[in-house]
Amino acid sequence: MSERKFICVSCPLGCGLTVTLEDSGEVLKVDGNTCPRGESYARSEVKDPRRVFASTVRVKGGKLPVCPVRSRTPAPKGKLFGIAEAVAELEVNAPVKIGQVLIHNVCGTDVDIVASRDLAAV
Amino acid sequence: MSRDIDVLIIGAGPAGVAAGIGARREGAERVVVLERDWDLGGILQQCIHPGFGLRTFKEELTGPEYMHRFIQQAHDEGVEFRTNTMVFQIDKGTNTVWTMNKERGIEHMTPGAIVLTMGCRERPLGAIRIPGTRPAGIYTAGTAQRFVNMEGHMPGKRAVILGSGDIGLIMARRMIWEGAEIEGVYEVMSWPGGLRRNIAQCLDDYGIPFHLKTTVTKIHGRDRLEGVTVAQVDDHMTPIKGTERFVECDTLLLAIGLIPENELSRMAGVEIHPVTGGPVVNDLLQTSDPKIFAAGNVVIVYDLVDNVSDEGLIAGANAAKYAAGKIPADIRRIPVKGGENVRLFSPQYVTGQADTTIYMRVTHPVEQACRVFAEPDLYSQRLRYARPGEMNEVRIKAGQITPDIKEITIDIQPV
Numbered sequence: 445m446s447e448r449k450f451i452c453v454s455c456p457l458g459c460g461l462t463v464t465l466e467d468s469g470e471v472l473k474v475d476g477n478t479c480p481r482g483e484s485y486a487r488s489e490v491k492d493p494r495r496v497f498a499s500t501v502r503v504k505g506g507k508l509p510v511c512p513v514r515s516r517t518p519a520p521k522g523k524l525f526g527i528a529e530a531v532a533e534l535e536v537n538a539p540v541k542i543g544q545v546l547i548h549n550v551c552g553t554d555v556d557i558v559a560s561r562d563l564a565a566v
Numbered sequence: 567m568s569r570d571i572d573v574l575i576i577g578a579g580p581a582g583v584a585a586g587i588g589a590r591r592e593g594a595e596r597v598v599v600l601e602r603d604w605d606l607g608g609i610l611q612q613c614i615h616p617g618f619g620l621r622t623f624k625e626e627l628t629g630p631e632y633m634h635r636f637i638q639q640a641h642d643e644g645v646e647f648r649t650n651t652m653v654f655q656i657d658k659g660t661n662t663v664w665t666m667n668k669e670r671g672i673e674h675m676t677p678g679a680i681v682l683t684m685g686c687r688e689r690p691l692g693a694i695r696i697p698g699t700r701p702a703g704i705y706t707a708g709t710a711q712r713f714v715n716m717e718g719h720m721p722g723k724r725a726v727i728l729g730s731g732d733i734g735l736i737m738a739r740r741m742i743w744e745g746a747e748i749e750g751v752y753e754v755m756s757w758p759g760g761l762r763r764n765i766a767q768c769l770d771d772y773g774i775p776f777h778l779k780t781t782v783t784k785i786h787g788r789d790r791l792e793g794v795t796v797a798q799v800d801d802h803m804t805p806i807k808g809t810e811r812f813v814e815c816d817t818l819l820l821a822i823g824l825i826p827e828n829e830l831s832r833m834a835g836v837e838i839h840p841v842t843g844g845p846v847v848n849d850l851l852q853t854s855d856p857k858i859f860a861a862g863n864v865v866i867v868y869d870l871v872d873n874v875s876d877e878g879l880i881a882g883a884n885a886a887k888y889a890a891g892k893i894p895a896d897i898r899r900i901p902v903k904g905g906e907n908v909r910l911f912s913p914q915y916v917t918g919q920a921d922t923t924i925y926m927r928v929t930h931p932v933e934q935a936c937r938v939f940a941e942p943d944l945y946s947q948r949l950r951y952a953r954p955g956e957m958n959e960v961r962i963k964a965g966q967i968t969p970d971i972k973e974i975t976i977d978i979q980p981v
Contacts, residue, residue, distance in 0.1 A: 450766070451762050451763055451765070451766035451770075452763065453763040453766055453767045454763075455620050455762075455763075456617075456620075456711075456761050456870060456956070457956075458761055458762030458763040458766070458956075462573065492792060494971070495767065495771070496615075496616040496626070497614060497743075498614050498615045498628055499614070499743055499744070500614065500714070500715055500718065502718065505882075507605075508716055508717070508718075509717060509718040510715070510716065510717070510718040512614035512628065512630055512715060513629075514614070514628055518689060521771070524743070525743075528743045530746075532744075532745075542631065542634055543632070560614060560628045560629035560630050560631050561611070561631070561634065562634070
């Protein structure tokens with residue numbers, strides 16, 4: 445058996461989580477969470493840690509030179525820098541609509557990069 | 567009565583947009599929000615990371631997504647917006663509001679009620695007096711955030727962050743994702759300024775060192791920043807000799823606190839609280855001038871935008887009521903006092919006209935089971951801990967405010 449400790453990032457409370465693992469790596473129990481989100485965060489953090497990625501892409505002819513984007517769903521933590529590079533290479537044309545898919549299945553993660561604001565053309 | 571505007575709101579950030587919605591829903595005919603920027607949304611336009619609106623929308627949105635939803639609601643409710651419009655004066659007494667706009671020129675208006683929602687700004691370098699030179703490369707974290715997220719410029723390649731407010735933590739991760747290096751985050755206090763989850767997901771995730779009780783004691787460089795000296799501090803925040811260390815960097819970001827932006831409030835003659843730095847308000851979010859209401863970070867700096875929007879809705883609704891003559895002049899004003907562990911709180915008066923939430927911060931961390939309460943016997947809630955970086959709340963129902971209550975005391979005490 446082993447223990448791992450995390451700060452839950454699911455909400456602003458930031459609960460201190462302790463995950464007890466069997467030798468096989470299976471989660472035996474989660475302590476310290478104050479809601480079910482904490483439990484699922486701890487389980488995911490042990491097996492497949494993920495984060496929402498947020499950045500900007502360059503925009504041609506927009507009211508701003510860049511448009512904010514995000515991964516629609518949390519992306520594998522280990523692939524964030526790869527995703528950052530893919531997003532950095534992208535340039536899109538204005539106008540951009542919020543929710544518009546800009547990169548489908550980024551870096552083979554099954555996660556889409558979408559625009560997170562409306563950006564009008566000049 | 568011939569009146570052009572019923573409720574006039576200053577600032578179209580989260581508080582102002584919500585105030586517009588609140589005022590229209592309460593029945594105000596003409597509700598106008600003034601905004602100096604070309605676009606709506608205020609600071610949330612540049613807060614492109616997720617983490618907003620979990621309570622309001624039951625999902626984590628980015629700042630622009632959160633505002634998008636509120637702005638749509640405001641349009642649906644018939645709130646009018648005037649962008650590129652700067653308020654440069656509010657006359658004391660008459661409450662005439664003067665504005666400037668490139669196309670419309672200088673205008674003035676005297677609405678039925680005003681809601682102040684100007685938000686806050688960052689404490690600048692000048693506020694902390696660091697010895698050394700003043701080269702390029704020193705920015706407040708929010709300025710750097712605007713450069714990166716809205717203007718597409720990176721402020722530098724290797725940064726030191728002074729202060730551990732949330733914006734600094736968020737910017738540490740943001741710059742790492744854009745290929746920069748963050749040498750470390752330095753906090754003069756013995757506890758973090760920002761939320762614990764931001765320490766976890768912005769610093770720990772990327773192995774960025776976080777130094778408590780350490781500060782920047784000197785700035786080096788002539789034209790461009792070349793480095794800073796950092797040193798540990800003692801319990802009186804005095805740098806400890808022998809702990810100084812030179813850190814090479816081309817960028818210094820400051821995340822050393824936020825100050826409510828109240829130049830207009832002062833001009834309008836509204837009483838400003840010496841500790842919060844915002845208007846003194848009652849639970850209707852009415853200031854010392856009965857016609858002027860205030861909500862959001864202009865009143866007290868909140869942790870969460872959900873709270874800012876909640877307060878905006880309340881202020882807008884009450885401003886609409888006031889404009890319609892539905893708030894009596896002689897309402898009760900029961901003072902709220904902060905106990906020994908309370909650094910600041912808002913509102914400072916309770917009227918008993920509506921259910922209310924009092925927001926507060928402790929002076930120092932209470933790292934044990936404790937109780938947040940309001941006397942006489944109005945509210946009590948157990949907490950696992952209380953920390954200055956995380957606001958606490960006291961909730962009081964209108965019906966609890968009986969005629970015998972002369973004063974309310976709020977505090978947090980270990981149990």
